[in-house]
Amino acid sequence: MGQTMSISKVKPGMILAEDVMNHNKGILVKKGFKLTDRIIEMLFNKYNVKEVVIKIAHNQAPKNFSKKETNLSSQHYAKNKLAFLDSTDHLEMIKKEIEKMGKLMIETNFVRHSIKVEKIFMKAIQQEQIIELLLKLRVISNNGRENLHRYIKTSLLATATGINLNLDDDNLLLLARASLVYDIGNCIIDQNLLNNNSLLPKNDKKKLEEHVIAGFQILQHKFPKEICLPAYQHHERFDGSGYPNGLENDQLHFFSRIIGIVDVYTALSSNRPHRSAYPTNEVIEFLLGSGDVLFEYKIIVEFLSIINIYVAGSFVLLNNGDIGIVSEINGNPLGKPKVKLLYDKEWRNLNGKEVDLSRNPLYFIKKVID
Numbered sequence: 001m002g003q004t005m006s007i008s009k010v011k012p013g014m015i016l017a018e019d020v021m022n023h024n025k026g027i028l029v030k031k032g033f034k035l036t037d038r039i040i041e042m043l044f045n046k047y048n049v050k051e052v053v054i055k056i057a058h059n060q061a062p063k064n065f066s067k068k069e070t071n072l073s074s075q076h077y078a079k080n081k082l083a084f085l086d087s088t089d090h091l092e093m094i095k096k097e098i099e100k101m102g103k104l105m106i107e108t109n110f111v112r113h114s115i116k117v118e119k120i121f122m123k124a125i126q127q128e129q130i131i132e133l134l135l136k137l138r139v140i141s142n143n144g145r146e147n148l149h150r151y152i153k154t155s156l157l158a159t160a161t162g163i164n165l166n167l168d169d170d171n172l173l174l175l176a177r178a179s180l181v182y183d184i185g186n187c188i189i190d191q192n193l194l195n196n197n198s199l200l201p202k203n204d205k206k207k208l209e210e211h212v213i214a215g216f217q218i219l220q221h222k223f224p225k226e227i228c229l230p231a232y233q234h235h236e237r238f239d240g241s242g243y244p245n246g247l248e249n250d251q252l253h254f255f256s257r258i259i260g261i262v263d264v265y266t267a268l269s270s271n272r273p274h275r276s277a278y279p280t281n282e283v284i285e286f287l288l289g290s291g292d293v294l295f296e297y298k299i300i301v302e303f304l305s306i307i308n309i310y311v312a313g314s315f316v317l318l319n320n321g322d323i324g325i326v327s328e329i330n331g332n333p334l335g336k337p338k339v340k341l342l343y344d345k346e347w348r349n350l351n352g353k354e355v356d357l358s359r360n361p362l363y364f365i366k367k368v369i370d
Helices: 037-046 075-084 087-109 114-124 128-140 144-164 169-181 184-188 202-209 211-219 225-233 254-268 280-289 297-304
Strands: 002-006 027-029 051-055 315-318 323-328 338-343 349-356 365-369
Touching (some): 027 037, 087 144, 114 144, 114 169, 128 144, 128 169, 128 184, 144 297, 184 211, 211 225, 254 280, 254 297, 280 365, 323 349
Antiparallel strands (some): 002 051, 315 323, 315 365, 323 338, 338 349
């Protein structure tokens, strides 16, 4: 099975799924050959080859990161060793914390699927190895509780998206677990890089990107590929512009495509050391605008349809300056509820006129008024 790829996007180490032929149907490079810089350059410059068929690397494992660097019981925990002296108590404590966070987020974030999401999530966290990893993420990070909150939210949202995409219960359980630990590689990354509040130089950015390799290697001996691959692939993009391998959409595990979208949503809608959270409508517009460029559009739509973006009764400011109150949510897609208009930008009374934002594309909610 292969993926047709522009020669300009092919990278050394990729394997040909089909023979590369010249104009006379002669074989230039045989199927199964691992491409090198020299061969890629020859195909492009000498033979004017535009496209090749590359073997899809669903099970490709990173091999350029040392075991010493991915040892979770090593020096990275030395400063926090007191936190692990009574590991049983800590595991029980964090499990209760996760359950509490999960239930609260389910109550406040979902339009539908809340009962099934809670059932899958509670089953996912019964696996002790998952809880151990989350405990380590919680303790090692300077922003442990906030990060834990984000991973739980990612898992809940990814699971609900999987339900929308008709995944069966076995796959939903795998997806829930994969989206809890996909960023485990951050455990061994310099925390000063993760918490930097300015633009990183190129060398530091490269070090930060290594968390995907580390994450895969931490997980690969304990979990199935469905859980390991999203750790490695969640920064890959639909058009091949991501890292670490520049894989395109069809080369990615399906879970990686889902988690990649949810990861960006939760990151953009959260406060970070270098910026404040983006308004919800801006995050939605970004995701929709990136459809079939950075992310698969079908998954974006299914993901956004399960989020309770606005709560009925919330006061909102529209892009034209009108102020209103959200009157109805269910049945309106992608954060476009019905709004009863109260005042215009000049504070003139609009007498509660109702507008359905899903039927008026020129209008959208700019922000929620506290």
